[in-house]
Amino acid sequence: MKEIKNCPFCGGKAITMIDDAVVYTEQNGGTQFIYSIIENKYKVGCPSCNVWVAAKSNIRQGADGEVRILSKGLDEAIDKWNRRV
Numbered sequence: 129m130k131e132i133k134n135c136p137f138c139g140g141k142a143i144t145m146i147d148d149a150v151v152y153t154e155q156n157g158g159t160q161f162i163y164s165i166i167e168n169k170y171k172v173g174c175p176s177c178n179v180w181v182a183a184k185s186n187i188r189q190g191a192d193g194e195v196r197i198l199s200k201g202l203d204e205a206i207d208k209w210n211r212r213v
């Protein structure tokens with residue numbers, strides 16, 4: 129995991145969490161599965177100050193079994209947080 133800067137308001141340690149997780153499938157013509165999708169919504173922030181930034185992961189696995197990571201929610205959320213600090 130990337131390094132996370134401390135909270136700019138209180139100097140406390142920032143934490144990460146999964147705020148929401150969704151798994152669903154894309155189908156072709158109603159019966160044939162094309163791929164399944166995992167979307168985890170990550171939050172990075174300070175629970176004491178209740179300040180958060182968030183970003184979603186998008187991970188797909190198709191019928192060929194290959195896993196494609198379209199976006200890494202936690203890395204993006206940490207980048208957002210570190211830019212703010």
Ligand SMILES: [Zn+2]
Pocket residue numbers: 135136137138139140174175176177178
């Ligand atoms: Zn704080």
